[in-house]
Amino acid sequence: MAAKFPLPSEITTPPGAEGWQELYSYSSTFSEARREYEDSMFWFQDGVHWPKALLPWDASLMELAIMALGQYNTRHLLVPPANGIDYRIVNGYTYLSPVPAPEGDIPMRAEQFMQRAGHYFVNWNELYDNWLVKIRDLVQQMEALDFSPLPDVEPLDVVTSGAGKGAGGQIQANYLTLLTCASTLWQYHFEFLNLGYAAYLDFFGFCKQAFPGISDLAIAKMVAGVEVDLFRPDEELKRLARMAVDTGITDAFESGDVETTCAALKAAGEPGQAWISSFQQSAEPWFNFSTGSGFSSQDKIWIENVEIPFDFIKNYISNLQSGADINRPTEAISAERDRIVSEYSALLASDEDREAFAGKLGLARVVFPYVENHNFYVEHWSHSVIWRKMKQVGAVLAKEGFFESPEDIFYLKRHEVPDALFDLYHAWAAPAAPAGPSYWPPIVARRKAIVEALNAVKPTPALGVPPEVVTEPFTIMLWGITSESIANWLGGGASEDGSLNGMAASPGVEEGPARVIFGPDQINEVQEGEILVAPLTAPSWAPIFGKIKATVTDTGGMMSHAAIVCREYGLPAVTGTGFATSLIKTGQRIRVDGSNGKVTMLD
Amino acid sequence: MTTISWFESYWAGMKSEVGGKAASLGEMTGAGLPVPPGFAICTSAYRRARDESDLDAQIARILHGLDVHDTDSVTARCSEIRQLIATMPIPEGIELQIRGAYLELSARAGTKEVPVAVRSSATSEDSPDASFAGEHDTYLWVRGGEDVIDAVRRCWASLFTDRATCYRVEMGYDHRSVEMCVVVQKMVHPKAAGVAFTLDPTNGDRSQVAIDAAWGFGEAVVAGEVTPDNYRVDKVMLDITRRIVSAKTHEYVLTDHDTVEKVETDPERASAPCLTDNELKAIARLAKTAERHYGCPQDIEWAVDADLPDGENIILLQSRPETVWSKKGPTRVVAPGSNTGDFMSSIVSTLMSPLYSKSDDSS
Numbered sequence: 026m027a028a029k030f031p032l033p034s035e036i037t038t039p040p041g042a043e044g045w046q047e048l049y050s051y052s053s054t055f056s057e058a059r060r061e062y063e064d065s066m067f068w069f070q071d072g073v074h075w076p077k078a079l080l081p082w083d084a085s086l087m088e089l090a091i092m093a094l095g096q097y098n099t100r101h102l103l104v105p106p107a108n109g110i111d112y113r114i115v116n117g118y119t120y121l122s123p124v125p126a127p128e129g130d131i132p133m134r135a136e137q138f139m140q141r142a143g144h145y146f147v148n149w150n151e152l153y154d155n156w157l158v159k160i161r162d163l164v165q166q167m168e169a170l171d172f173s174p175l176p177d178v179e180p181l182d183v184v185t186s187g188a189g190k191g192a193g194g195q196i197q198a199n200y201l202t203l204l205t206c207a208s209t210l211w212q213y214h215f216e217f218l219n220l221g222y223a224a225y226l227d228f229f230g231f232c233k234q235a236f237p238g239i240s241d242l243a244i245a246k247m248v249a250g251v252e253v254d255l256f257r258p259d260e261e262l263k264r265l266a267r268m269a270v271d272t273g274i275t276d277a278f279e280s281g282d283v284e285t286t287c288a289a290l291k292a293a294g295e296p297g298q299a300w301i302s303s304f305q306q307s308a309e310p311w312f313n314f315s316t317g318s319g320f321s322s323q324d325k326i327w328i329e330n331v332e333i334p335f336d337f338i339k340n341y342i343s344n345l346q347s348g349a350d351i352n353r354p355t356e357a358i359s360a361e362r363d364r365i366v367s368e369y370s371a372l373l374a375s376d377e378d379r380e381a382f383a384g385k386l387g388l389a390r391v392v393f394p395y396v397e398n399h400n401f402y403v404e405h406w407s408h409s410v411i412w413r414k415m416k417q418v419g420a421v422l423a424k425e426g427f428f429e430s431p432e433d434i435f436y437l438k439r440h441e442v443p444d445a446l447f448d449l450y451h452a453w454a455a456p457a458a459p460a461g462p463s464y465w466p467p468i469v470a471r472r473k474a475i476v477e478a479l480n481a482v483k484p485t486p487a488l489g490v491p492p493e494v495v496t497e498p499f500t501i502m503l504w505g506i507t508s509e510s511i512a513n514w515l516g517g518g519a520s521e522d523g524s525l526n527g528m529a530a531s532p533g534v535e536e537g538p539a540r541v542i543f544g545p546d547q548i549n550e551v552q553e554g555e556i557l558v559a560p561l562t563a564p565s566w567a568p569i570f571g572k573i574k575a576t577v578t579d580t581g582g583m584m585s586h587a588a589i590v591c592r593e594y595g596l597p598a599v600t601g602t603g604f605a606t607s608l609i610k611t612g613q614r615i616r617v618d619g620s621n622g623k624v625t626m627l628d
Numbered sequence: 629m630t631t632i633s634w635f636e637s638y639w640a641g642m643k644s645e646v647g648g649k650a651a652s653l654g655e656m657t658g659a660g661l662p663v664p665p666g667f668a669i670c671t672s673a674y675r676r677a678r679d680e681s682d683l684d685a686q687i688a689r690i691l692h693g694l695d696v697h698d699t700d701s702v703t704a705r706c707s708e709i710r711q712l713i714a715t716m717p718i719p720e721g722i723e724l725q726i727r728g729a730y731l732e733l734s735a736r737a738g739t740k741e742v743p744v745a746v747r748s749s750a751t752s753e754d755s756p757d758a759s760f761a762g763e764h765d766t767y768l769w770v771r772g773g774e775d776v777i778d779a780v781r782r783c784w785a786s787l788f789t790d791r792a793t794c795y796r797v798e799m800g801y802d803h804r805s806v807e808m809c810v811v812v813q814k815m816v817h818p819k820a821a822g823v824a825f826t827l828d829p830t831n832g833d834r835s836q837v838a839i840d841a842a843w844g845f846g847e848a849v850v851a852g853e854v855t856p857d858n859y860r861v862d863k864v865m866l867d868i869t870r871r872i873v874s875a876k877t878h879e880y881v882l883t884d885h886d887t888v889e890k891v892e893t894d895p896e897r898a899s900a901p902c903l904t905d906n907e908l909k910a911i912a913r914l915a916k917t918a919e920r921h922y923g924c925p926q927d928i929e930w931a932v933d934a935d936l937p938d939g940e941n942i943i944l945l946q947s948r949p950e951t952v953w954s955k956k957g958p959t960r961v962v963a964p965g966s967n968t969g970d971f972m973s974s975i976v977s978t979l980m981s982p983l984y985s986k987s988d989d990s991s
Contacts, residue, residue: 106980131980139972146971227971227978235961236835238828243865368864372834374958381962388971532867534905620869 030487041478048081053114068120068488072580076560078117078479085439093211103134117479123497170199172417193450221396228389248389254398258314259567261307266341272296278339316545319404322435337568426462436472486514505582505601525602529622530588533597535575536616570594575617577605632729634667645670647749647809660917666813696794713785727773737935743815746779769886783810818931820902821846826919832953837912844879861912910942918947925950
């Protein structure tokens with residue numbers, strides 16, 4: 026390959042972002058000392074999880090996630106060809122570089138992997154049930170962490186119980202516990218994930234070998250669960266919409282304003298009250314649902330921005346009123362899945378093939394609920410709790426003048442928070458004037474300006490020398506990075522005939538006007554019959570999938586959450602185009618061929 | 629006795645009433661293999677027409693003392709009989725039913741006088757006349773009730789070709805023992821036509837239906853005169869998995885005089901896909917049904933009829949066994965006798981060389 030990407034050492038700082046390195050930990054940036062290694066590697070930008078410049082504290086969850094992925098591949102499971110992933114932050118964006126396992130270690134690793142991964146596959150259901158318990162316990166533990174403002178005087182029982190310690194120390198300890206929980210969370214995440222993908226890939230590979238023309242959708246449909254927790258938030262919205270229709274309280278939703286709606290519901294007597302309490306029941310945990318990937322403190326969470334679920338519910342109500350059927354026909358989906366499986370099975374060449382097909386499908390179905398559901402438990406529910414808790418920490422500091430707003434906490438690096446809390450603790454204990462109120466606000470202001478400057482510049486999709494072929498299975502599955510997509514990036518976007526290539530993530534062909542949006546805040550701009558073009562989509566955008574014709578994203582692979590949701594909703598999708606949001610304009614007519622991974626600009 | 633039997637209401641018990649050709653059209657329709665729509669005018673119609681006239685007596689008179697070796701005499705006498713049948717009166721009730729059925733067929737095609745093929749379909753059970761079936765008449769592009777009635781009579785008349793008549797005389801068979809059913813079937817008027825295989829001819833993939841299609845009559849595709857649009861449709865999902873639209877520079881079209889003519893296609897139309905997604909799926913469904921019906925991979929010819937409404941416009945013209953890949957047999961994934969239970973080894977080898985990393989271009 027003649028063309029190449031800029032080397033890490035060649036990247037310059039965008040104007041106004043000078044000194045951006047201070048926003049992140051020293052180990053996460055490119056450095057002179059590691060230059061030889063860094064310039065020799067291939068780094069791709071992860072826009073699937075981190076589409077915008079990272080806020081300093083938000084980098085923590087990225088770092089924990091990448092670390093845990095490596096830990097499991099390298100130290101726990103010994104995935105034969107793949108070690109973990111190295112990462113760097115450049116101009117606020119996350120770049121990843123898969124670390125291959127040494128060629129010579131592969132036979133040894135294969136043996137270990139069979140034993141270790143084998144244990145998981147054989148005991149999957151039991152281990153997964155246990156995982157669900159672990160994750161709920163973890164959420165509970167985080168929820169219980171107290172970040173109340175420090176009391177003027179400790180309550181009497183703190184003294185009389187002989188506890189011997191108080192709130193100042195506790196808030197420090199609780200912050201560290203929160204960090205430990207976040208680390209545990211990400212270890213739990215990768216306890217299963219790559220194994221799930223491996224089993225899925227194995228079935229996938231078998232199908233492609235038996236039927237070279239089979240679509241990814243067909244394979245996904247055979248494996249996909251019928252009841253999936255990731256779609257549960259959307260199901261809850263539909264249920265609440267139906268409840269409003271059935272109990273005759275739809276008038277309350279007419280205003281479209283949360284306060285007015287709530288007042289109207291309360292005034293509607295018994296059915297209104299019942300609806301409110303039903304909403305509250307759904308909300309925990311199902312509306313701990315981020316409008317983004319879940320990795321940004323800035324993304325809105327349904328439960329904290331009730332206008333979002335209310336809007337969707339209002340929409341569903343009007344669909345119901347116009348006679349639309351918004352039910353997910355689970356029995357029909359189930360029957361269709363059986364039909365697909367039995368027809369492909371009948372087309373196989375031999376009984377041995379049928380037996381292997383059934384075995385691999387069986388395993389894929391055992392592991393797939395984790396692949397589908399973990400996203401809700403980890404990135405949505407648990408992260409929502411983490412963001413909430415961090416805002417509580419921010420509120421404690423803001424109350425003492427450290428910040429203008431509790432959310433300023435996210436402009437501190439994670440290890441700066443204990444310093445600030447100590448400052449607060451000492452000032453509370455002495456009492457004395459804390460340094461924070463004069464120290465942090467200018468830093469936060471500067472960092473805000475830097476983040477803004479970083480966000481103004483679109484990151485290069487990759488750095489360094491691309492590999493001849495991409496073989497690392499998880500890179501392909503999760504990020505959609507293939508030899509083709511790299512060639513595509515190097516080509517600068519559109520091919521000669523003015524079309525864009527990406528991953529054939531969900532099949533079907535649709536034409537229509539494009540709607541280019543850059544984040545969840547713009548979701549409301551999307552009109553019926555448009556084709557959604559976005560840097561990436563999130564599962565929580567599902568409620569608008571009923572009105573769009575197709576989806577095109579800049580980033581993401583065939584197993585990215587966007588792809589899973591598109592297949593579930595039967596929408597054609599092309600992911601990982603690299604440049605869709607910069608080359609396509611809102612209103613422009615485009616054709617999306619989700620079967621061939623091609624987007625054509627028609628005017 | 630039924631006079632008119634539509635293909636879709638055919639059942640096995642009617643075979644003796646409608647003859648081989650009509651029975652096969654009825655069977656195919658019933659099996660979800662949509663031949664061009666039409667109906668059979670059952671043997672009872674011929675019998676009544678014959679019995680309500682003095683036809684038998686006339687035939688006996690004309691053939692009296694026939695020397696089967698006197699070709700001139702045979703030709704003259706048979707021709708006289710055929711003339712007689714071609715002009716004989718048809719009982720009014722029967723004629724009305726035939727005209728009514730023709731009107732109904734026209735209405736289905738959304739027109740007043742739909743062009744039809746009128747063909748003879750001799751009842752062949754235990755009858756040596758089966759071997760003469762090919763000799764019986766076929767009239768194409770017949771339009772209008774009057775002409776249909778006329779063609780029906782001429783089909784009946786074809787029972788008395790020189791050869792069939794001599795054969796019966798020589799063998800001592802009664803001329804009353806042979807009867808004639810007539811099939812009236814819509815002429816196909818293709819918007820687009822082509823071929824379909826119930827497997828991918830490039831790699832033998834049994835999960836795919838491969839469709840080649842061009843505008844107009846299928847001749848252009850079958851003879852390779854145009855580069856057709858090329859599609860793959862997944863047999864199970866009915867997804868369109870591949871779509872290559874070519875410039876189809878020529879097409880065979882129907883002229884105002886009911887003839888088929890080769891014309892140049894205007895460039896914009898030439899480069900437009902000649903099938904909608906729904907049509908593609910319907911063709912794939914048809915191919916799949918043919919494969920199931922005949923029990924092996926098929927190579928079919930089909931047309932999308934311009935006159936018939938959506939949902940009824942996909943027509944099967946021919947289905948025959950696919951030979952190339954069928955001979956090789958389907959491609960096995962697992963070697964015979966290997967242990968399919970060793971999933972860990974398989975997962976390891978999948979991780980070592982995931983299919984997705986390979987350039988996906990099997991074609």
